Amino acid sequence: xxxxxxxxxxxxxxxxxxxxxxxxxxxxxxxxxxxxxxxxxxxxxxxxxxxxxxxxxxxxxxxxxxxxxxxxxxxxxxxxxxxxxxxxxxxxxxxxxxxxxxxxxxxxxxxxxxxxxxxxxxxxxxxxxxxxxxxxxxxxxxxxxxxxxxxxxxxxxxxxxxxxxxxxxxxxxxxxxxxxxxxxxxxxxxxxxxxxxxxxxxxxxxxxxxxxxxxxxxxxxxxxxxxxxxxxxxxxxxxxxxxxxxxxxxxxxxxxxxxxxxxxxxxxxxxxxxxxxxxxxxxxxxxxxxxxxxxxxxxxxxxxxxxxxxxxxxxxxxxxxxxxxxxxxxxxxxxxxxxxxxxxxxxxxxxxxxxxxxxxxxxxxxxxxxxxxxxxxxxxxxxxxxxxxxxxxxxxxxxxxxxxxxxxxxxxxxxxxxxxxxxxxxxxxxxxxxxxxxxxxxx
Numbered sequence: 001x002x003x004x005x006x007x008x009x010x011x012x013x014x015x016x017x018x019x020x021x022x023x024x025x026x027x028x029x030x031x032x033x034x035x036x037x038x039x040x041x042x043x044x045x046x047x048x049x050x051x052x053x054x055x056x057x058x059x060x061x062x063x064x065x066x067x068x069x070x071x072x073x074x075x076x077x078x079x080x081x082x083x084x085x086x087x088x089x090x091x092x093x094x095x096x097x098x099x100x101x102x103x104x105x106x107x108x109x110x111x112x113x114x115x116x117x118x119x120x121x122x123x124x125x126x127x128x129x130x131x132x133x134x135x136x137x138x139x140x141x142x143x144x145x146x147x148x149x150x151x152x153x154x155x156x157x158x159x160x161x162x163x164x165x166x167x168x169x170x171x172x173x174x175x176x177x178x179x180x181x182x183x184x185x186x187x188x189x190x191x192x193x194x195x196x197x198x199x200x201x202x203x204x205x206x207x208x209x210x211x212x213x214x215x216x217x218x219x220x221x222x223x224x225x226x227x228x229x230x231x232x233x234x235x236x237x238x239x240x241x242x243x244x245x246x247x248x249x250x251x252x253x254x255x256x257x258x259x260x261x262x263x264x265x266x267x268x269x270x271x272x273x274x275x276x277x278x279x280x281x282x283x284x285x286x287x288x289x290x291x292x293x294x295x296x297x298x299x300x301x302x303x304x305x306x307x308x309x310x311x312x313x314x315x316x317x318x319x320x321x322x323x324x325x326x327x328x329x330x331x332x333x334x335x336x337x338x339x340x341x342x343x344x345x346x347x348x349x350x351x352x353x354x355x356x357x358x359x360x361x362x363x364x365x366x367x368x369x370x371x372x373x374x375x376x377x378x379x380x381x382x383x384x385x386x387x388x389x390x391x392x393x394x395x396x397x398x399x400x401x402x403x404x405x406x407x408x409x410x411x412x413x414x415x416x417x418x419x420x421x422x423x424x425x426x427x428x429x430x431x432x433x434x435x436x437x438x439x440x441x442x443x
Contacts, residue, residue: 005097005208010215010234011123011133013271014208017100017116018092018157018438019185020055026188028054030197030434033161033239034061037429039292039379039390041065043192050191055091057435060159062151076151083157092157092438098203099211100185101177102275104283106195106431112283115174115211116199116437118271119164119235126245128417131231133219136241137165137413139421148246156442158247161433162240162274163426167222167233167410169280172214177202186436194430199437230414238277238426239433247272273439277426279406286406287425288359290387291366291399294377298341298397301369308365309350316350337362338400340391348399359401360420366399380422382429 005014020029028051037043044063051058059082062075069075086092100116124134152158166173182200189196202208215234222232237244251269258264277284293301302318309316318339337348337358352361370376381387384400391398404424412419426432 007212007215008120010212010219011120012212012215013118013120014097014099015116015118015271015273015439016097017095017273018440019095019436021090021093024055024091026186026436027191028052029056030188030190030194030436031056031058031061032190032192032194032430032434033432034063035161035240035242036382036432037063038065039381039386047192055086057159057438060086060157060438061435062147064147067147072147079151080155083155087156087440094440095185095201096203098201098208100437101174101182101200101202103178103198103200104195104431105197106427107193108428108431109283109285112277112427112431113174113178113281114163114275114277115177115202116273116275117211118273118439121244121248121251121270121272124244124248124272126237126241126248130418133233134164134235135233135237135413136245136418137236137238137409138241138419138423140241140245140418141421144242145246145249148243149249152246152250152441153253154442156440157438158273158441159435159438160240160243160273160275161435162244162272163238163433164274164276165236165238165279165409166215166218166276167236167280168214168218168278171278171280172217173211174276174278174281176210176214177207180207190434192430194434197434197436233410233414235276236279236410236413238279240274244272244274268439268443269441273437275433279409284406285427285431286403287382287428288401288403289422289425290381290384290401291362291422292379292381292387292390293366293397293399294379294390294393295395296373296376296397298395301341301397302339302346304369305348305365308368309352314350314352314361316348318346318348321345321347336402338398340388340398340400341396343392355420357404357420357423359423362399362401363420363422382425 031047044065060079102114104112119134123132125132126136126140185199185201187198219234254269255264339346339348355361366378370378387398390396
């Protein structure tokens with residue numbers, strides 16, 4: 001690729017995107033992010049029935065609902081074989097180097113816009129205290145990386161669900177492209193209530209330069225507004241942080257195994273395909289991510305929580321509210337944390353000066369609790385309805401968190417570092433990114 005299509009100062013690379021060839025039904029090819037519906041195998045079973053024998057991204061990903069299945073190794077081998085088959089048989093075809101402007105409609109928002117680009121993994125760091133141009137917005141669960149690394153290693157393709165935020169209040173990067181007359185790459189309804197998506201191709205050199213220049217100006221504004229003690233932040237990972245972290249680890253391993261600097265400089269695995277989204281986009285909503293605690297003695301959990309905060313001299317109390325399982329919805333008047341278990345709902349209140357967000361304080365307790373009780377399980381749930389259903393089961397407890405504001409995201413990360421892991425979600429499960437575009441990551 002021409003050197004003008006790589007912009008090291010802003011960690012930007014213009015990708016060659018691969019898409020299904022003409023005649024392949026996109027509505028069967030595109031499936032939602034693999035880390036959604038992890039407690040609803042029936043969702044993925046229905047997807048499998050709907051896809052049938054049609055070429056589909058479902059065959060290129062590993063839905064995490066099956067991560068603990070006995071056939072994990074066979075599934076990963078099958079993914080790689082299918083990737084090679086789709087390449088060899090021309091099921092996926094390359095387009096001219098360029099970006100993709102994405103316009104998404106969901107049941108909850110009429111319009112959300114994004115721009116598919118590639119970012120330089122050399123300028124990404126997910127570790128605590130990172131000062132790179134590309135950073136995690138939330139803490140990274142290192143124990144969730146091995147499965148993703150295993151999938152990506154030796155895979156010839158990447159199909160991303162990663163969404164990366166930019167802080168562009170004046171709408172200078174993505175929004176000008178919406179007014180351009182661009183070739184349509186795809187335009188179709190998504191399966192399973194996912195809404196509608198349209199993708200248009202940005203291949204003109206002038207428009208590519210326009211995007212790069214706008215990102216460069218955003219970086220300059222970050223530098224001007226940031227003290228010497230705080231490094232500028234151009235890209236914050238919104239969704240798919242663990243997938244991007246796995247890509248980073250695979251790249252680092254590749255670097256260690258290749259001695260030729262020239263080969264490394266142009267290796268496609270150095271970059272990762274993502275969708276940029278302006279954090280100020282009206283169609284972007286931040287939703288909380290709740291916790292479900294399973295195989296737990298509920299009374300022991302609540303008593304241990306009280307003891308934990310008491311030992312830390314943190315004011316803590318709880319009181320009963322109306323019962324959500326009977327009403328089918330959460331109390332409207334609560335902006336704090338709710339505790340759901342055994343057909344009851346309690347409001348939790350605490351004052352913790354060490355943590356700006358209450359979710360950080362609760363997560364610290366949960367980490368300590370699970371360490372002392374290995375039989376107890378914890379998972380992260382998108383959506384009130386799913387949590388209500390799970391929390392109604394015996395020996396289960398749900399923790400419901402309020403949403404965080406999106407407009408202070410970049411400032412908070414630069415000042416305080418990444419948010420606690422699994423603090424927020426960009427929309428609900430069926431609003432997540434669907435796999436459509438692919439990119440080669442092996443030469």
